[in-house]
Amino acid sequence: MLDAILQNLPYLLGGFLTNLQLAAFALAGGLFLGTLVGLGRISKRPWVYYPVTLYVNFLRNIPLILVIFWFYFVMPILVGRTMDPFVSAAVSFIVFEATYFGEILRAGFQSISKDLVSAAYSTGLTYRQTATHILVPIAFRRMLPSMITQSIITFQDTSLAYVIGLQEMVRRTTIVDSIEVRSVQLYSFVAILFFIICFIGSRISMHYEEKSRKAKVL
């Protein structure tokens, strides 16, 4: 009964690996860009605040699948040749997820008391030094549970790279299904794989939430 899965296991798991890789890039880039976005959203300089706010509000109203398509169409024009779907997808994800991480970090930044920032400035630290050594570390620690949750969502979202033909797990499952026609087993398998990773991730997030609730240190 599980033959369809077992025979195609390396092929399917190879696709799953692609999802993981895409998620890794999306998270690394999304967190970095998201930090800049978060800082931009609390900036007092209007030429920073307004463009960043526009960017965030724009992208949060559009389906990710459309953003994936849009970059798929845009990038060949910008770069001058056809693009590897992985690269196009990675860029879409980084730009998209950065808005969500940015908003999470913004909440983290805003939870830091103004006087703490004043204390840092009063010792002569510059904005850049204060942001790097004080704002970002504290915000990351405080918002860790939310960031883990968002990372899980990002991982789930990598399945959408299906639409530009990326050889990730969902696409490979449909390919195998078109040959084997064991839909129930195959789609259950991919569902269970995602479920396990995401469930573990959500438990980790809850663990950190409990920990910070009890400690109340930061």
Place this chain on the structure above:
Amino acid sequence: MLAYKFDWGVLWRQPYGEWLLQGLWLTIQLGALAWIIALSLGVLFGTMRSVRFWPLRIIGSLYVEVFRNIPFLVQLFFWFYAGPMLFGKTLQFKINAISGLNYWVAIFALGLYTASRVAEHVRAGFASIGHGQYDAVLSTGMTPLQMYWYVMIPHALRLIIPPLTTEFLTIFKNSAVAMTIGVAETTFMSYKIDEQTFHGLEATTGAMVIYLVLGMTVVKLMDFIEARFRIPGLMSR
């Protein structure tokens, strides 16, 4: 930079402009109908997660965990490709022959998925109402079922209008995924325009504008509902 001639006229040239608008109509249908399922099931499972009777709590939690931790695309494919097979060999072919099956499966899957998120908001709403009201209502002799139906659920729903607005917006965004099973909604149409004209960039940009406008309309609608059903003295804007 590749030499690319922009052709923004594609957006309102027939039949392409009309395709996008037809797609919008379908997006609205998908979102609205799925939302009805999502609200009903979400309230049901959210309530189940909050009652004292633990078997119901377990069922509710199971539902939420399963539907929250699997990507929507995977759920959609499961129901569309594997779903008919669950009915056995004879029924399976009859089901697959239904015209517009993808439309109904999309609404069903979207509703089921979103319900798990609504359930969490409902649970949070109950948690914030607090124990006192629970005890007060029960002491007037109502059964728990009556209490939930007449008091707790209406109260919680008003409290959670902001997160529900986010979910309502999200349901329209997720409706775009239905394009993968051939539902002719907005995103599908923009892709189709690209297939015909090779001007996918303009088409998808146009689709983005459509989603933006739709989103703003939804927010205005929910603002209106919130104002209409506001609980005086409970929260200020």
Place this chain on the structure above:
Amino acid sequence: MIEIKNVSKWFGDFQVLADVDEVVQRGQKIVICGPSGSGKSTLLRCINGLEPYQKGEIVVDGVSLSDPKTNLYKLREKLGMVFQRFELYPHMTVMRNITLAPIKVRKKSRQAAEKKAMELLERVGIPDKAGAFPANLSGGQQQRVAIARALAMEPACMMFDEPTSALDPEMIQEVLEVMIGLAKEGMTMLVVTHEMGFAREVADEIIFMDAGRIVERGSGDEFFKNPKSQRTKDFLGQILK
């Protein structure tokens, strides 16, 4: 050392500071008191450029804050500040709290900065807490670390914004002792506080502020025994009960 000339500040329509004039000489200890909302904290924050002001001028060691060319960061190195709620960096040890600015701003080596930090911790009485995190310290200990952190930048003047107001009574004394020690060593100090005992012992001049204005200033005993304005009398009556 610090000259405040006719400074006024508004938050929107609300005037927070009104025509404030004051000169702080090197080595002077000035205590500022007054009801809450009188602008005392805001004045301190204007002096090191944390808050802007709309009218007037503040000059620190010859450098004017209104001058757009002024490097506020360099200016802040000269002015150490201690806050009511200590504001230690919660994610760093005591040692790192103190050495962060000297390393990043003054470009000191880690050894040099840590050596100085240990000296400062000795001076404030808690050398054994160098590796602890702020959350493990009492309020009084945290505030003493905050003082050490400010001293690490070797400022010419130390400003204190109600340093003991958030402390439990048992711990107020240990912090005041550190501050008195500083005063005796000749540090220029600007202290916003309600601790009149401290003011009596240490202050060269006491300023009473109300509604953004300096209502009265006087030195030591004269201020307490013969307050000139009625508002001062009322205020002193309240806090010296």
